[in-house]
Amino acid sequence: MAEMTRRRGLTGYLLLVPGVVWLALFFVIPFYSLVAASLFDPGGSVFSGYEMTWHVQNYWDALKEYGKPNSWSDWGPLLRSFWYAGLSTVICLVLGYVLAYAIAFKAGRWKNLMLVLVIAPFFTSFLVRTLAWKLILGDDGPVVSVLQAVHILGADGRLLATPVAVIAGIVYNFLPFMVLPLYASLDKIDHRLIEASGDLYANPFVGFFKVTWPLSLPGVVSGTLLTFIPAAGDYINAQLLGSTNQRMIGNVIQNLFTDANDYPAAAALSMILMVVIIAMVLFYVRRAGTEELL
Amino acid sequence: MRWLREHVVLILGIAILLYTFIPIFVVVLMSFNDPSSRLIYRFDGFTMDNWLHPCEPEGLCSALGTSIQISLLATLGSTILGTLMAFALVRHDFLGRSSMNLLIFLPMATPEIVMGSSLLALFVATGFSGQLGFWTILIAHIMFCVSFVVVTVRARLAGMDDNLEQAAMDLYATPRETFWRITFPLVFPGILGAALLSFSLSFDDFIITNLNAGNTTTFPMYVWGVAQRGIPMQVNVVGTVMFAISVLIVVGGELNNRRRSKALATAS
Known part of the structure; x- marks a missing residue:
């Protein structure tokens, strides 16, 4: 391909201006508002207005209320969110890797069709799909009956309102975010490298872990991030498939904003979620050694 | 075996x-x-x-109508803004390229609940909390769709051979003619794909919309509402x-x- 020549001059800036202004006004500046709101005096209300008092205590209060585990079984919404999101990401990685591998290496002329089929179900509304899971995993549904019949679940055992249903919902809803980047990096791998490892007497497992897996790491990193980040902030699955015992941090933030009208606490929690995610992402990307991603 | x-x-x-x-x-x-x-x-x-x-x-079709209107306008807005940015990124030289990439990447890597709550904080701080509704939803949707448009159109542009454009110029086409007769038709599938992606992202969004909707109800919000009290089969x-x-x-x-x-x- 011919080397693309990048033109200098004013046009480039002019093309950027509308989009940059929009993102600055409605993405960047809102963060400033969020930080400000998280430091408001919690004594105010939406109706009487808030006073800016640099009330850093809001963060401490939010962490104490939602960030610390209450008991061994009740981790509190913040830790629970990261636990659910982490476990879902691992399950998505396993399922997504198998699917992406099958499409990239085994599908032959059905490659494009299978790729289309990966995305197709996700054009149906997120909420409608999740409600369908509510029916499938419901107390009279097929899954519970089978599990009861083989005595994995007791006679009055259920899946809805348990972590299993919430995690299953998250795994389902975010699977394409894992499959597509994995496919993109698996598809780029030169088959000859894998064949070469076989010629050099590596068995298929060694070949996979020494050749395929390292070469697919960029896809693994971006896939896990694209799954983990929205999963940690999601509250639709927890609300529709879980109960109050499965509340995630998103449920809490949403309630504080829309029902409790406690803006300072909601803003502080949002900030905490964002900071923890950024910290985890940076740490993870460093460890995985794929810094060119960011 | x-x-x-x-x-x-x-x-x-x-x-x-x-x-x-x-x-x-x-x-x-x-x-x-x-x-x-x-x-x-x-x-x-x-x-x-x-x-x-x-x-x-009751309410299903009006919610659906609201969603379709918002999604069409959000698709139009984000596709225009995003396509312009993609052209600038691939075809033009400018200062601050890496911060521009970061600005485009971040909205895709921020949890929706955080984006939604910061936008709400902005609307409240600027005194628009009473006007939450159609227009604030539209603003939010254009915001989170733009990055996806940029990424999609940029991929198409970057994978494009510019020999055809060189040839058109050699044959004395003006830059304007070259753009509309060669460049644009070649990029168009990418723009169309980006528009479809925007439409489905906007149509399906619940978390950001719910925080900034006021009394306006979109289709996902309607489904959320009826999910608590019995779901009409028409949703399916x-x-x-x-x-x-x-x-x-x-x-x-x-x-x-x-x-x-x-x-x-x-x-x-």
């Missing part, structure tokens, strides 16, 4: 694909459901009623139609591609 060993990954892959279609099957099935009670959500019998009277549940009709339309668009695009590459193959 040997056959099984060679095909085990493909079989597992197909099994996972089938699993992703389970809820779709349920949605289609339930769109024909004749429920005995609003509170029990299970298949009770076959009927065409839901399909014949899709607007019967909408779900089925959305699935059918998207499959038609995707399959149509694929067939069109095949026809084109065949035509190209015979032409050369």
Whole structure:
């Protein structure tokens, strides 16, 4: 391909201006508002207005209320969110890797069709799909009956309102975010490298872990991030498939904003979620050694 | 045995694909459901009623209308802004390229709940908390769709051979003619793909919308509301139609591609 020549001059800036202004006004500046709101005096209300008092205590209060585990079984919404999101990401990685591998290496002329089929179900509304899971995993549904019949679940055992249903919902809803980047990096791998490892007497497992897996790491990193980040902030699955015992941090933030009208606490929690995610992402990307991603 | 060993990954892959279609099957099935009670959500019998009277549940069709309007406008806005940015990124030189990349990457890597709450904090701080509704939803949707448009169009532009444009210029086409007769038609599939992506992102959004909607109800918000008090089966009709339309668009695009590459193959 011919080397693309990048033109200098004013046009480039002019093309950027509308989009940059929009993102600055409605993405960047809102963060400033969020930080400000998280430091408001919690004594105010939406109706009487808030006073800016640099009330850093809001963060401490939010962490104490939602960030610390209450008991061994009740981790509190913040830790629970990261636990659910982490476990879902691992399950998505396993399922997504198998699917992406099958499409990239085994599908032959059905490659494009299978790729289309990966995305197709996700054009149906997120909420409608999740409600369908509510029916499938419901107390009279097929899954519970089978599990009861083989005595994995007791006679009055259920899946809805348990972590299993919430995690299953998250795994389902975010699977394409894992499959597509994995496919993109698996598809780029030169088959000859894998064949070469076989010629050099590596068995298929060694070949996979020494050749395929390292070469697919960029896809693994971006896939896990694209799954983990929205999963940690999601509250639709927890609300529709879980109960109050499965509340995630998103449920809490949403309630504080829309029902409790406690803006300072909601803003502080949002900030905490964002900071923890950024910290985890940076740490993870460093460890995985794929810094060119960011 | 040997056959099984060679095909085990493909079989597992197909099994996972089938699993992703389970809820779709349920949605289609339930769109024909004749429920005995609003509170029990299970298949009770076959009927065409839901399909014949899709607007019967109160509020469903007005929510659907609101969603379609917002999604169309958000698609238009974000596709224009994003396409311009993609052209600047691929074709033009400017200062601050890496911060520009970061600005485009961040909205895709921020949890929706954080974006939604910061936007709400902005609207409240600037005194717009009373005007939350159609326009604030639209502003939010354009904001989170732009990055996806930039990424999609940029990929198409970057993969494009610029020899054709050079040739047009050599043949004395003006830059304007070159753009509209060569560049734009070549990038257009990318723009179209970006627009479709924007539409479905906007149409499906719940978390950001819910925080900034005021009293306006979009389709996902309607579903959220009825999920607590008994779901009308017409919701599944909408779900089925959305699935059918998207499959038609995707399959149509694929067939069109095949026809084109065949035509190209015979032409050369």
